[in-house]
Amino acid sequence: xxxxxxxxxxxxxxxxxxxxxxxxxxxxxxxxxxxxxxxxxxxxxxxxxxxxxxxxxxxxxxxxxxxxxxxxxxxxxxxxxxxxxxxxxxxxxxxxxxxxxxxxxxxxxxxxxxxxxxxxxxxxxxxxxxxxxxxxxxxxxxxxxxxxxxxxxxxxxxxxxxxxxxxxxxxxxxxxxxxxxxxxxxxxxxxxxxxxxxxxxxxxxxxxxxxxxxxxxxxxxxxxxxxxxxxxxxxxxxxxxxxxxxxxxxxxxxxxxxxxxxxxxxxxxxxxxxxxxxxxxxxxxxxxxxxxxxxxxxxxxxxxxxxxxxxxxxx
Amino acid sequence: xxxxxxxxxxxxxxxxxxxxxxxxxxxxxxxxxxxxxxxxxxxxxxxxxxxxxxxxxxxxxxxxxxxxxxxxxxxxxxxxxxxxxxxxxxxxxxxxxxxxxxxxxxxxxxxxxxxxxxxxxxxxxxxxxxxxxxxxxxxxxxxxxxxxxxxxxxxxxxxxxxxxxxxxxxxxxxxxxxxxxxxxxxxxxxxxxxxxxxxxxxxxxxxxxxxxxxxxxxxxxxxxxxxxxxxxxxxxxxxxxxxxxxxxxxxxxxxxxxxxxxxxxxxxxxxxxxxxxxxxxxxxxxxxxxxxxxxxxxxxxxxxxxxxxxxxxxxxxxxxxxxxxxxxxxxxxxxxxxxxxxxxxxxxxxxxxxxxxxxxxxxxxxxxxxxxxxxxxxxxxxxxxxxxxxxxxxxxxxxxxxxxxxxxxxxxxxxxxxxxxxxxxxxxxxxxxxxxxxxxxxxxxxxxxxxxxxxxxxxxxxxxxxxxxxxxxxxxxxxxxxxxxxxxxxxxxxxxxxxxxxxxxxxxxxxxxxxxxxxxxxxxxxxxxxxxxxxxxxxxxxxxx
Numbered sequence: 001x002x003x004x005x006x007x008x009x010x011x012x013x014x015x016x017x018x019x020x021x022x023x024x025x026x027x028x029x030x031x032x033x034x035x036x037x038x039x040x041x042x043x044x045x046x047x048x049x050x051x052x053x054x055x056x057x058x059x060x061x062x063x064x065x066x067x068x069x070x071x072x073x074x075x076x077x078x079x080x081x082x083x084x085x086x087x088x089x090x091x092x093x094x095x096x097x098x099x100x101x102x103x104x105x106x107x108x109x110x111x112x113x114x115x116x117x118x119x120x121x122x123x124x125x126x127x128x129x130x131x132x133x134x135x136x137x138x139x140x141x142x143x144x145x146x147x148x149x150x151x152x153x154x155x156x157x158x159x160x161x162x163x164x165x166x167x168x169x170x171x172x173x174x175x176x177x178x179x180x181x182x183x184x185x186x187x188x189x190x191x192x193x194x195x196x197x198x199x200x201x202x203x204x205x206x207x208x209x210x211x212x213x214x215x216x217x218x219x220x221x222x223x224x225x226x227x228x229x230x231x232x233x234x235x236x237x238x239x240x241x242x243x244x245x246x247x248x249x250x251x252x253x254x255x256x257x258x259x260x261x262x263x264x265x266x267x268x269x270x271x272x273x274x275x276x277x278x279x280x281x282x283x284x285x286x287x288x289x290x291x292x293x294x295x296x297x298x299x300x301x302x303x304x305x306x307x308x309x310x311x312x313x314x315x
Numbered sequence: 316x317x318x319x320x321x322x323x324x325x326x327x328x329x330x331x332x333x334x335x336x337x338x339x340x341x342x343x344x345x346x347x348x349x350x351x352x353x354x355x356x357x358x359x360x361x362x363x364x365x366x367x368x369x370x371x372x373x374x375x376x377x378x379x380x381x382x383x384x385x386x387x388x389x390x391x392x393x394x395x396x397x398x399x400x401x402x403x404x405x406x407x408x409x410x411x412x413x414x415x416x417x418x419x420x421x422x423x424x425x426x427x428x429x430x431x432x433x434x435x436x437x438x439x440x441x442x443x444x445x446x447x448x449x450x451x452x453x454x455x456x457x458x459x460x461x462x463x464x465x466x467x468x469x470x471x472x473x474x475x476x477x478x479x480x481x482x483x484x485x486x487x488x489x490x491x492x493x494x495x496x497x498x499x500x501x502x503x504x505x506x507x508x509x510x511x512x513x514x515x516x517x518x519x520x521x522x523x524x525x526x527x528x529x530x531x532x533x534x535x536x537x538x539x540x541x542x543x544x545x546x547x548x549x550x551x552x553x554x555x556x557x558x559x560x561x562x563x564x565x566x567x568x569x570x571x572x573x574x575x576x577x578x579x580x581x582x583x584x585x586x587x588x589x590x591x592x593x594x595x596x597x598x599x600x601x602x603x604x605x606x607x608x609x610x611x612x613x614x615x616x617x618x619x620x621x622x623x624x625x626x627x628x629x630x631x632x633x634x635x636x637x638x639x640x641x642x643x644x645x646x647x648x649x650x651x652x653x654x655x656x657x658x659x660x661x662x663x664x665x666x667x668x669x670x671x672x673x674x675x676x677x678x679x680x681x682x683x684x685x686x687x688x689x690x691x692x693x694x695x696x697x698x699x700x701x702x703x704x705x706x707x708x709x710x711x712x713x714x715x716x717x718x719x720x721x722x723x724x725x726x727x728x729x730x731x732x733x734x735x736x737x738x739x740x741x742x743x744x745x746x747x748x749x750x751x752x753x754x755x756x757x758x759x760x761x762x763x764x765x766x767x768x769x770x771x772x773x774x775x776x777x778x779x780x781x782x783x784x785x786x787x788x789x790x791x792x793x794x795x796x797x798x799x800x801x802x803x804x805x806x807x808x809x810x811x812x813x814x815x816x817x818x819x820x821x822x823x824x825x826x827x828x829x830x831x832x833x834x835x836x837x838x839x840x841x842x843x844x845x846x847x848x849x850x851x852x853x854x855x856x857x858x859x860x
Contacts, residue, residue, distance in 0.1 A: 172492050219598055228597035232699035
């Protein structure tokens with residue numbers, strides 16, 4: 001009998017992939033939950049749900065065999081609180097983030113302290129994770145930078161910046177580890193987390209083994225996109241981008257977003273992004289490999305697929 | 316961690332598993348590779364974070380044949396980052412033939428072959444930021460590129476090998492964050508090593524004496540010591556510490572390269588049939604093809620390794636009618652001496668010549684302005700610098716820039732003098748010599764190249780065979796390439812280090828850098844010096860107790 005799996009944040013980038021991966025597994029019937037009313041994709045169910053409404057969430061949880069919590073953004077702590085205090089007793093895969101490790105450097109395993117000292121996003125992620133950790137049947141996933149078709153942050157934005165030659169070879173500024181993980185690997189990990197009782201109560205890093213440095217990622221992706229040769233950019237230039245240009249661009253982006261024209265505005269490069277590209281933190285992929293049986297998507301194949309998606313979006 | 320020796324108390328004593336002396340490209344590559352896995356590594360640098368006249372003055376010395384060798388304090392930098400702070404960035408590996416014992420090259424033959432070094436070139440190219448380990452046009456590019464010279468198929472020369480260019484990367488600046496973050500690594504600036512002390516039998520280094528110009532003195536002891544001081548300073552420190560004295564191989568076999576600009580090359584095809592510019596790799600690195608003497612020809616004719624590049628016509632002669640070159644001529648008063656020397660030669664000026672150049676600039680104004688903008692944007696302001704002046708000649712006229720192997724000669728050497736520097740170290744004298752074999756390599760190569768061009772029907776190469784020796788010595792030994800003074804070999808009588816870069820007869824002293832190269836190749840030494848350093852680091856990691 002197929003399991004009914006509620007996917008919170010089912011309209012988001014990871015949520016959508018989650019829903020289709022569950023549907024394709026044959027093991028589950030995904031129930032995509034989103035704020036807006038939409039038609040269900042073939043082979044899936046669909047409900048309209050504001051998960052910050054505890055009562056509504058409780059109703060939606062009725063009769064499900066598992067939950068994947070893909071809520072990102074401002075609602076994540078509230079939703080986690082509602083979810084884990086709802087009295088359910090089913091496996092819950094909770095999408096956290098490597099941001100919980102904060103400024104940690106070097107090879108980081110799941111047992112590292114959750115410093116969450118790099119800003120409000122990291123704090124919120126850590127807080128939500130704390131709520132999840134108190135629930136004995138939660139499987140916590142800590143993905144690095146999730147790329148793939150649909151990724152606006154780590155694929156589309158990067159592609160636009162590469163094409164505009166606003167990033168490229170960043171020298172010391174791109175020596176940090178990208179901790180890339182393909183979105184299909186995140187979905188596979190969530191599926192494994194739902195199915196394996198031993199995974200409950202555990203946390204898992206999700207970043208491909210041998211993830212490239214940002215510089216190498218930019219070069220490989222630029223090749224896949226045909227945006228070569230890449231250029232070498234100075235630290236001064238990146239400082240200028242992040243300290244002077246980013247804020248006005250962000251404002252423009254918000255204004256244009258209201259008019260539905262956000263894609264006309266060049267993506268800003270905020271200081272936090274510049275710091276990320278320097279940050280020499282490497283997530284250890286060993287536990288996810290050993291316990292969830294994840295075989296990381298080959299980077300070249302993943303980038304080729306992503307570049308094809310970018311080209312279709314641009315067209 | 317990076318600290319200054321002045322931060323340490325007088326009479327300090329430092330201890331490490333491995334001590335690397337010299338924070339240039341080689342020392343920094345070693346430190347980055349070795350400061351892992353719990354090893355305690357010390358990297359000592361004599362200079363400070365920026366150029367300092369007093370530190371640089373420690374490099375002063377004498378030259379024997381003035382005019383043939385630059386003053387020893389030129390073309391090298393005693394400061395954090397070493398001479399990578401001033402290098403041009405030209406990077407290419409040594410060729411397989413360079414490692415062979417060639418009966419026609421006395422004292423040739425390395426105790427290792429190219430295959431022993433090949434695994435380390437990839438990482439070396441990466442550290443040098445020269446793209447990737449692909450040095451032919453076919454392997455470096457996915458799609459076919461226009462030929463260097465359409466229709467040229469040389470019996471003696473190939474045109475498909477590449478030189479790739481680093482940014483050029485200042486290793487100290489580029490890798491500072493990694494050196495700062497590396498656990499177990501201490502970089503100490505202003506820490507000049509003035510003596511290598513040994514056990515009674517001499518078979519073990521027991522410590523290093525460290526002094527600063529500001530008067531700090533202390534000791535370093537380390538399980539292993541690696542000298543990464545460059546070809547001149549490594550010999551100086553070994554000689555001053557009386558290491559290898561009995562067998563008298565230290566400082567000998569000193570090689571630079573034989574280089575010069577000669578003749579006039581004229582191709583008959585249309586302008587587009589010749590490509591003397593750079594091909595830009597996907598990673599942004601500049602790549603350029605050149606004429607390379609085939610190894611089988613070297614063997615058959617018994618001559619050394621040789622490459623040559625298409626170069627702009629001689630600048631001082633206004634008959635090139637090129638506004639860019641004439642603008643460079645007119646800019647002569649503001650061009651620094653080290654660059655100007657090779658640009659202009661030592662011909663006299665004169666008003667007539669000046670006027671002729673001014674006319675060239677005026678009649679070729681759009682091209683001249685375009686060039687100035689290109690140099691400003693792509694070189695001056697660029698983080699990855701356009702490597703050189705490339706003129707697309709309207710008339711397909713060029714001169715030829717050559718770079719040739721110098722054969723090892725025990726009488727070409729550096730020695731200590733009676734003069735001492737501010738730290739009491741004896742100063743160096745460079746007695747650099749070239750020989751008939753070197754003139755032969757260049758003479759015969761040029762003749763072969765002229766023949767190849769003529770036979771291919773692509774053009775003509777005219778030069779004066781009688782001027783070869785004067786042209787190849789016009790600027791003397793090629794600046795900055797200091798090779799062979801602590802060469803690698805199996806016989807302690809004619810070499811200083813063994814195949815593992817360990818000094819003969821001393822258990823824990825190693826040399827890294829171009830000092831250990833037994834022969835000089837056609838290639839610039841930096842990339843291979845870094846690759847050898849990585850090989851040494853690999854060896855030391857493997858042999859660690």
